[in-house]
Amino acid sequence: MSTLEIKGLVASVAGKQILNGIDLTIQSGEVHAVMGPNGAGKSTFSAVVMGKPGYEVHAGQVLLDGVARLALPTWQRAQAGMHLVMQYPSEVPGVDLTEMLAEAYGARGRATDTLAADVAAEAERIHFPSALLDRSLNVDLSGGEKKRTETLQLALLAPKFAILDELDSGLDIDALRDCARRVEAATHETNLGVLAITHYNRLLEELKPDHVHILVKGRIVASGGPELADQLERDGYEAFTGGEAADEPAATSSYDDLFAL
Amino acid sequence: MSTTLLDAAGQLSQAQLPSTESEVWRYSRIAELDLASFHPAVPSVTVTGADGLTPDPTRTAAMVATMPVHDVFDELHAAHAHTIEVHVPAGKVLTEPIVVTHHVTGDGSATFPRLVVHAGADSEFTVVERFESDADVRALIVPRLVLHAEQASRVSYLGVNLLAHSVWQLGHQQATGERDSTTLLATVALGGDYARVRTDARVVGQGATTKQVALYYADGHQMHDFRTLQDHIAPKTNSDLLFKGAVQDTAKSVYTGLIRIGEDAKGSAAYQTNRNLTLSEGAWAESVPNLDIRTNDVKCSHASTVGPIDDEQRFYLESRGIPPETAERLVILGFFDDVLAALPVGSLRPELRQRVAEKLLGGAA
Structure with a gap:
């Protein structure tokens, strides 16, 4: 059993403070959805947790199994068991998926004898066309194909925790279902803990969250169970963006200070 | 001026060197060349794969005569050249490369092949054409290539510079393509101190195609x-060029390219x-x-x-747990991948890729 804790995270990008104190704790096997409107700081949150250059952390901590990780470079966070599924996966010309995974395995001291077969099996499972496996990473792939390869990598690298940065953006309904189901399966098969950052509810129809958090202006303004996503679907973000604590769900008492805007 | 351009001691004469003020030598290191410290030498050349081909001195002389004389290096060449002839008869297809x-x-030593x-x-x-050398030898090589592709011929050339970092190379290549011919001029440059190659690819017959690719990596x-x-001289001619380079440490590179489409080259x-x-x-690169x-x-x-490695590519790979130096190697080898794939001799690709990788590992010299 592993734990990912985010404590009082305050961060800025290009001199502008985007995250204003985020607290979140995820256990292995749990699915947490962080939902927020445009500009809430969703992508900044995922970037900061994973250590993307260009972001400055002013306060707070990210702990994996009780060990502080913010001082580590990205690749060491990944090796420790944190994984980011990107909203816009980068194209890397001239490097194919299996070549990249071989390096990722090697860097973890994992044997690569069965890698090609594992990639083929996982590609079939996620319905990623095997004819595309030889292509350069993310080059000439559709939005859905990119998210399928992102999910394929997640499945093979088998981290302790995955941050899904808008997994549902830019992909069709079939790809969304396949990717979400694969992540859901990983929470059972490898006890993956998931932090699913999303704008829309539709991802959560397949990937069932245990906890839902509403992110507004760099703070989590409400936390609750799956019913919170339903409430959001019904009432929209407006109900959460007024800066008033009136509709605050009972379970979020520890976030009271966040409402004193 | 003597016909061999030598001084009394048998060394090359310094007097005629071009200046970086002339556009053709702009950005070059020509001002550093101490020509008088070199003497003409007989090149050491081996040729394989040319068995069964016969020399054609008349044609060779006619082709050589088409080479322009612009500067002291052209004059020196005329005086001291060592010629290697490759004449492939009409209709002949060679499946194995000729290797010089x-x-x-x-x-x-100064050699003029x-x-x-x-x-x-x-x-x-x-x-x-491979250019190799003794380690650390202080030498000058001034190679010339004159290539003529007759109608509908398909010719590929690959020049590989593996010279020591103490050797100067001043190359000039001239290729001419007749009707419906296809020429591929490829270069892999990893060696040399100052290594320059000028390539003039002319398409003079309708429907002719010329391609140029290069991989260069200086440290x-x-x-x-x-x-x-x-x-482009003739109508409906095609040309395509892909040059990719990298510079590290305090190395430099310059690419200057001109596409010229003449009055008669409509539809090109x-x-x-x-x-x-x-x-x-x-490091510094100019394009x-x-x-x-x-x-x-x-x-x-x-x-x-011209720019550094893309931060997004690096972050993407590092987010998969790949250490920075490995991520950089993947990105750089990936960057060169399309050029390597376009090289005419597939069997050489692993060796050349390996040499690029070794250069990467060499890091800051």
């Missing part, structure tokens, strides 16, 4: 200097792409693309970039 290997040896390649009509073959104090001309298409990676703060279009009804494009 120059081995530069002897401090202070001249490779003459004639492709008879509808012939098909590949010539590889330490090396400088690679390329100057290319895609010269010409493309030129030059991309450069600067891998260290102290100067030019267009000179003198007719209508042409397709033409050029693109050039």
